[in-house]
Amino acid sequence: MCPLSALIVHALELPRLVEIRDNLLARIRGAEREGWLGEIEGLQSSLTHAEEKIAQLDAQIARKQEAVNLGLPTSGRSLLALLRLPNRRSLRDLDRCRLRRWSEDACRSGGDAAAMAC
Structure with missing residues (x-):
């Protein structure tokens, strides 16, 4: 099994993987010149896996x-109205209102929070 088949490669490693593929191609040409058939077969397998990894990275x-x-x-409101941020004073008022509502709810429900809030 080729070590490249189980290799998980990050997209930043694509240039190195292309370099490996190019090196494999050069080694295959050298093995063909020398007539090393077993070497060619092993290099072809590695080349296939390297090209698969390159295709996976390209797709990723x-x-x-x-x-x-x-x-x-x-909604009927404009995009600008949705993006408009309230000023500080309105945020403080909103916080007071939320706190008041929470206190009233706690008093009505009668839990531990109610004892602290009432």
């Missing part, structure tokens, strides 16, 4: 570069 990179359409809000 392509998936990460695809844009995802999240759509636009469908």
Whole structure:
């Protein structure tokens, strides 16, 4: 089994993997010139696995570069109104209102929180 078949490669290693593939191609040509048939077979197997890994990385990179359409809000309010942030004072008022509502709910339910809030 070729060590490249079980290898998990990060996309940043693509240039090194291409270098390995090119080296394998050069070694196959050298083995063909020398007539080393067993060497050619082993190198061909490694080359096949290296090319598979390169194809996997290319597909992985392509998936990460695809844009995802999240759509636009469908409510009647404009996008700017949805993005508008409240000022500090309105945030403080909102916090007070939430705290008051929590205290009232705790008093009605009568738990440990109610003893602290009432």
